[in-house]
Amino acid sequence: MIGNMSAAQFSQQLISADRAGKDNLYKGKLSTQKTQLDAYKLLETSMKLLSTKLKSIDTEAFSNKKADINNDFAKVTVKAGAPKGNYDLNVTQLAQSHQLTKTYASEDTLLPASGLFTVQLGSDPTKKLSIDLATVNGGAGITVTQLRDLINKDAANPGMQASLVRTGGQVELMLSANNGGASNNLTVNLDGADWGMTQRRAAQDAQLTLNGISITSSNNYLENVIDGVNLDLIKVHGVGESSQIKVEDDSEATTQAVKDFVSNFNTLLSQINQLSRSMGSTVTDAAKSDDKDVVKVSSGQIGVLKGDSSVRLVQSRLRDAVFNDAPNGMRLSDIGIEIGRDGLLKMDDKKFEAALKADGSKVQAMFSDNGSYIDKIEAVLKPYTEFDGLLSMKKKTIDSQIDRIEDSVERHNYQMTQKYNIYLAQFTAMEATINQLSAASSLFSPRG
Numbered sequence: 294m295i296g297n298m299s300a301a302q303f304s305q306q307l308i309s310a311d312r313a314g315k316d317n318l319y320k321g322k323l324s325t326q327k328t329q330l331d332a333y334k335l336l337e338t339s340m341k342l343l344s345t346k347l348k349s350i351d352t353e354a355f356s357n358k359k360a361d362i363n364n365d366f367a368k369v370t371v372k373a374g375a376p377k378g379n380y381d382l383n384v385t386q387l388a389q390s391h392q393l394t395k396t397y398a399s400e401d402t403l404l405p406a407s408g409l410f411t412v413q414l415g416s417d418p419t420k421k422l423s424i425d426l427a428t429v430n431g432g433a434g435i436t437v438t439q440l441r442d443l444i445n446k447d448a449a450n451p452g453m454q455a456s457l458v459r460t461g462g463q464v465e466l467m468l469s470a471n472n473g474g475a476s477n478n479l480t481v482n483l484d485g486a487d488w489g490m491t492q493r494r495a496a497q498d499a500q501l502t503l504n505g506i507s508i509t510s511s512n513n514y515l516e517n518v519i520d521g522v523n524l525d526l527i528k529v530h531g532v533g534e535s536s537q538i539k540v541e542d543d544s545e546a547t548t549q550a551v552k553d554f555v556s557n558f559n560t561l562l563s564q565i566n567q568l569s570r571s572m573g574s575t576v577t578d579a580a581k582s583d584d585k586d587v588v589k590v591s592s593g594q595i596g597v598l599k600g601d602s603s604v605r606l607v608q609s610r611l612r613d614a615v616f617n618d619a620p621n622g623m624r625l626s627d628i629g630i631e632i633g634r635d636g637l638l639k640m641d642d643k644k645f646e647a648a649l650k651a652d653g654s655k656v657q658a659m660f661s662d663n664g665s666y667i668d669k670i671e672a673v674l675k676p677y678t679e680f681d682g683l684l685s686m687k688k689k690t691i692d693s694q695i696d697r698i699e700d701s702v703e704r705h706n707y708q709m710t711q712k713y714n715i716y717l718a719q720f721t722a723m724e725a726t727i728n729q730l731s732a733a734s735s736l737f738s739p740r741g
Contacts, residue, residue, distance in 0.1 A: 354550035375521030391496035420451035474511025
């Protein structure tokens, strides 16, 4: 022991003192670089999110439509770009699939041991299932259950399902076409003769009129029956009944898309303000948003990019982009979007909707014409977000710096390990010498 410490403890205490300075230096450098890297990643995420919102305004926001129907005889869905209009719908018949049954005493009833069993779907000769009863079971005959399985598993099944319905005392072999429509009727024969099945449900098309135009469909779901308009028929109208369908612009969706843009624009500006501000500046309310799309700045990141002029530059250019007039001479304030002294946007929903109702094409032009607000903002964001853009290069530079620091840390750790081993060898030898001297001195100690 050396001063009540082992050689290892003494060596560790010395090496801890030796390495403390560089340990703290490297730790501080790594923390700074990683915090800056996280900050640039955060900015990139927010810029790309804003860019996504811009694209939705440019491609969808002003072409969104909604459809209303005044009762429950059908459901209506519409796609962006569907023509506005009013339609009178009258459903006289729903489409349904063909269904046939044949009664047996039990599911184990044996069928004829020979004969060619065929099921034809519609009139297409290629849509036929054929089973030679003389060969499927070595000529021993098959049961109703086995026939069901053969039909369902046959690779040539053209589109039907066989099932058994147990009625309590008997069994019904049921054949059902997979698809509806009059053209998908089933014809069942044995050796070319009708097999004597009972029709439970007729094969029929849906029949309806839309503004007096007669329409026939093999399916109750009519896709694109009018450009961008889909109908899902539910039930038949009675005499004198009809449904009124109205397709119109979805102003709520348009308003929400622009609100999302405003929110993400403000988020980006607020983040830039926080990341590049001097310590002690006030955090804007927009930065405290609880919006699910907002990527928040942590307290450790505040001010971490204050020396980066390119970050401040994008903030300035974004403000300029929304401050100037649109190509049609209108300003954001004309449609209820005001620009605050801090550059953040504030949207008056009612004023925006009023402008949209008064002349939606002019409002749309502000965001979609050449040189629109979207084009201006995209021009600001693109150099930062594109592949190998400014933010990508900054992240690569920081990654390289982090790698160099980590290499230095690794070399430092190696050097300290070597130095520790030298200390340990020296103090172990010293400890051995002290122990020897102590043992020798005990020989000369007076004895009682």
